[in-house]
Amino acid sequence: MHVVYPVVVSALLFSIGVYGVLARRNAILVLMSVELMLNAVNLNLVAFDVWLGDRLHGGQVLTLFVSVIAAAEVGLGLAIVLAVFRTRRTVDVDRLRALAEVPPASGPGSERPAGSAVQPADGEGAP
Amino acid sequence: MTAVTALIILFPFAAAAAGLLATRLGLRDPRPRDARVRDLETGTERAVYRRAAWFAIAPGAVSAALTVWLAVSLAAGTGVSGGRFWSELFPGRAEGTLTPVETGSVPISLTLRADGLSVLAGILVVVVALAVQVYSVGYMRDEPRYPSYSAFVSLFTSAMLLVVYAGDLIVLYVGWEIMGLCSYLLIGHWWEDRANSRAAVKAFLVTRLGDVGFLFGIFTLGMAAGSFRIDDVLRADIPRGVLIAATLLLLAGVAGKSAQVPLQTWLPDAMAGPTPISALIHAATMVAAGIFVVARLYPAFLAAPPTLDVLGVVAAVGMLGAALAALAQDDLKRVLAYSTISQLAYMAAALAAGSDRAAMFHLVSHGAFKALLFLCAGLVIHHVGSNLISHMGGLRTALPVTFWTMTIGFAALAGLPPASGFFSKDAVISAIEHGAGPAQPFVYASALLTVGVTGAYAARAWLRTFFGPARIEPLAEPPPGVAHVFDGREAPPSMLWPAGVLAVPALLLGLAGVAAGAEVEWGAAVVGFAVALLGAGVVYALWRAAPEQDPARLLGPFRVPCERAFHVDAAYAALVARPVLRLARGVVRTDARVVDGAVRGSGRAALGLSGLVRLAQNGNAQLYVTGLLAGLVLIAVAAVVLT
Numbered sequence: 157m158h159v160v161y162p163v164v165v166s167a168l169l170f171s172i173g174v175y176g177v178l179a180r181r182n183a184i185l186v187l188m189s190v191e192l193m194l195n196a197v198n199l200n201l202v203a204f205d206v207w208l209g210d211r212l213h214g215g216q217v218l219t220l221f222v223s224v225i226a227a228a229e230v231g232l233g234l235a236i237v238l239a240v241f242r243t244r245r246t247v248d249v250d251r252l253r254a255l256a257e258v259p260p261a262s263g264p265g266s267e268r269p270a271g272s273a274v275q276p277a278d279g280e281g282a283p
Numbered sequence: 284m285t286a287v288t289a290l291i292i293l294f295p296f297a298a299a300a301a302g303l304l305a306t307r308l309g310l311r312d313p314r315p316r317d318a319r320v321r322d323l324e325t326g327t328e329r330a331v332y333r334r335a336a337w338f339a340i341a342p343g344a345v346s347a348a349l350t351v352w353l354a355v356s357l358a359a360g361t362g363v364s365g366g367r368f369w370s371e372l373f374p375g376r377a378e379g380t381l382t383p384v385e386t387g388s389v390p391i392s393l394t395l396r397a398d399g400l401s402v403l404a405g406i407l408v409v410v411v412a413l414a415v416q417v418y419s420v421g422y423m424r425d426e427p428r429y430p431s432y433s434a435f436v437s438l439f440t441s442a443m444l445l446v447v448y449a450g451d452l453i454v455l456y457v458g459w460e461i462m463g464l465c466s467y468l469l470i471g472h473w474w475e476d477r478a479n480s481r482a483a484v485k486a487f488l489v490t491r492l493g494d495v496g497f498l499f500g501i502f503t504l505g506m507a508a509g510s511f512r513i514d515d516v517l518r519a520d521i522p523r524g525v526l527i528a529a530t531l532l533l534l535a536g537v538a539g540k541s542a543q544v545p546l547q548t549w550l551p552d553a554m555a556g557p558t559p560i561s562a563l564i565h566a567a568t569m570v571a572a573g574i575f576v577v578a579r580l581y582p583a584f585l586a587a588p589p590t591l592d593v594l595g596v597v598a599a600v601g602m603l604g605a606a607l608a609a610l611a612q613d614d615l616k617r618v619l620a621y622s623t624i625s626q627l628a629y630m631a632a633a634l635a636a637g638s639d640r641a642a643m644f645h646l647v648s649h650g651a652f653k654a655l656l657f658l659c660a661g662l663v664i665h666h667v668g669s670n671l672i673s674h675m676g677g678l679r680t681a682l683p684v685t686f687w688t689m690t691i692g693f694a695a696l697a698g699l700p701p702a703s704g705f706f707s708k709d710a711v712i713s714a715i716e717h718g719a720g721p722a723q724p725f726v727y728a729s730a731l732l733t734v735g736v737t738g739a740y741a742a743r744a745w746l747r748t749f750f751g752p753a754r755i756e757p758l759a760e761p762p763p764g765v766a767h768v769f770d771g772r773e774a775p776p777s778m779l780w781p782a783g784v785l786a787v788p789a790l791l792l793g794l795a796g797v798a799a800g801a802e803v804e805w806g807a808a809v810v811g812f813a814v815a816l817l818g819a820g821v822v823y824a825l826w827r828a829a830p831e832q833d834p835a836r837l838l839g840p841f842r843v844p845c846e847r848a849f850h851v852d853a854a855y856a857a858l859v860a861r862p863v864l865r866l867a868r869g870v871v872r873t874d875a876r877v878v879d880g881a882v883r884g885s886g887r888a889a890l891g892l893s894g895l896v897r898l899a900q901n902g903n904a905q906l907y908v909t910g911l912l913a914g915l916v917l918i919a920v921a922a923v924v925l926t
Contacts, residue, residue, distance in 0.1 A: 178905055249903070253902030255902040
């Protein structure tokens with residue numbers, strides 16, 4: 157099998173993953189898109205390992221590592237999503253705006269530290 | 284001998300350092316500060332006061348003794364005779380350089396020089412300073428800040444001696460500036476009263492104005508001569524134009540320090556300081572420093588006749604104007620202040636006429652009798668509790684010692700024989716009479732008129748203070764910081780003795796001068812004496828007619844302008860002070876509107892722009908990642924395209 161086929165497939169997979177991360181609104185789906193990207197990488201690793209005929213099969217070993225890390229990452233990610241859901245009752249990433257800076261309350265000069273801008277409820281801090 | 288000269292200067296300096304640093308050493312008072320101030324009679328504060336008095340007087344006495352020794356050894360010496368007048372009196376001469384200071388261009392040398400002129404002025408300084416220190420012990424008895432006061436007086440003495448013994452123009456300038464500083468500090472001694480600190484600032488600023496010219500004059504001379512040493516400067520062959528420019532610049536400093544027209548306005552206001560300060564700084568020594576410097580650099584001035592003409596005109600205007608102003612003042616100290624300006628103008632006129640001998644003679648005798656007059660005025664003020672002549676009167680019986688000493692002082696001031704002023708003023712007037720220059724007739728006329736006016740104001744102050752009905756009323760409560768309490772007795776002996784001691788030179792210095800070789804020109808003497816008697820007689824007649832009224836009424840419609848010193852202060856306020864203030868306010872406004880506006884505006888602009896940028900930071904992590912990816916793509920594309 158020519159190496160082009162797996163590479164094209166992995167490129168497609170990666171693109172789908174990127175699209176998912178950037179565009180999906182559900183946090184679970186965002187996590188799954190991340191998995192897609194990781195798996196595209198895995199596919200690349202395996203394909204090139206075979207194509208290059210690496211005697212130590214470094215690509216396959218690396219794939220194992222990536223799979224393990226992906227598993228751990230999904231565990232963490234799901235835990236975060238659960239925690240977010242418990243506090244916000246939603247996992248819609250468009251409505252999780254805690255990172256936004258609160259616009260100054262009264263004119264210039266009344267600055268507040270960035271860390272204090274915790275949103276009391278979802279979506280209220282969106283500009 | 285240079286070591287002795289250095290010691291003479293260093294003793295008062297050490298006294299100042301000790302007075303400022305060590306008066307409270309080991310005498311800590313645990314009580315709170317206000318309790319200490321109230322408890323001046325006993326305890327720690329008294330010990331501090333006594334120690335400060337010792338610090339003030341003992342080094343001054345040592346310095347005086349050393350000066351006398353120096354004078355004796357110079358009188359016995361046979362050094363080079365420079366051809367100037369003092370070489371007859373003190374033929375010896377000592378000059379030593381402690382250390383040269385390389386500056387990269389014209390070197391400065393820490394040179395001290397003791398010759399007849401220095402010793403003449405030096406004796407005056409140490410004697411008056413010692414008298415004033417002793418006097419201050421009594422006068423400032425209830426003054427909580429006495430230690431710093433006496434330390435500043437010591438510092439002043441040291442600086443004045445540095446000026447007197449300086450052999451290098453820069454060294455002289457250092458002493459000159461320290462004197463100005465001490466004058467400022469001591470005028471403002473009672474700074475609780477706003478008027479006093481304003482007077483101090485005024486004195487400082489006005490003299491500083493002249494000092495700028497003085498410094499540049501020194502630079503001009505030093506650059507032209509290639510050295511700041513006075514000997515080198517006087518020996519150097521300086522082009523005439525440069526010399527005229529340099530001496531005119533020096534003259535600005537002389538006018539500032541010696542309170543000559545047009546910088547005379549600070550001296551009457553300087554009377555806000557304690558009276559002993561007026562005696563020491565603003566009558567006998569510092570204000571005479573300007574005259575001394577001209578005498579010191581006299582060959583340079585002689586080679587620049589236009590400068591001497593300017594000096595003569597300035598002196599002629601100053602002496603008559605100040606004497607008329609003195610005639611109309613009601614404040615005893617201001618009478619004496621204007622009289623000081625007038626007498627200093629005499630010295631300046633003598634210098635302009637070409638006789639530094641007469642100028643120095645009058646400087647020394649004026650130092651003695653004017654210091655005496657101020658000390659006596661202090662006694663009178665201490666007794667009466669007021670500066671105003673209209674509050675005095677009939678004090679002859681209450682204050683017999685003061686009466687006699689002050690009578691000697693006034694006689695010397697008016698130029699009545701045999702007091703010192705008669706001889707020195709005669710020397711000055713005959714010098715002016717024989718002077719040359721286009722302004723000579725004007726100066727001579729002004730000098731003769733001033734002799735009459737001097738007699739008049741001296742007689743007026745004398746009569747109004749000591750004769751006539753007593754007008755003393757005990758004051759209700761002295762203002763804070765003022766040691767004026769009426770107690771109906773003569774002042775303590777520590778104040779009477781200095782006045783009594785100073786009365787001796789005020790009376791006999793003229794005779795001593797004649798014995799030392801000053802000729803009396805009897806023609807000029809008789810004319811001066813007659814004019815002075817005439818002035819005094821007119822005032823006496825007026826006073827005799829109505830002892831209750833002020834003889835200043837003889838000025839008629841000119842009385843108010845004279846009392847206000849011809850509105851010079853108002854004119855300066857209108858011409859200089861107010862425009863400067865307006866300019867300053869404009870600068871403040873520019874600073875607030877333009878400079879601050881630019882800073883604040885740039886801040887506001889940055890905030891507005893950052894508001895635009897902040898729109899991107901909306902909290903949506905996906906947007907951030909999109910931006911990240913876009914950037915990455917851009918970099919990748921750029922890498923591909925550009926390589």
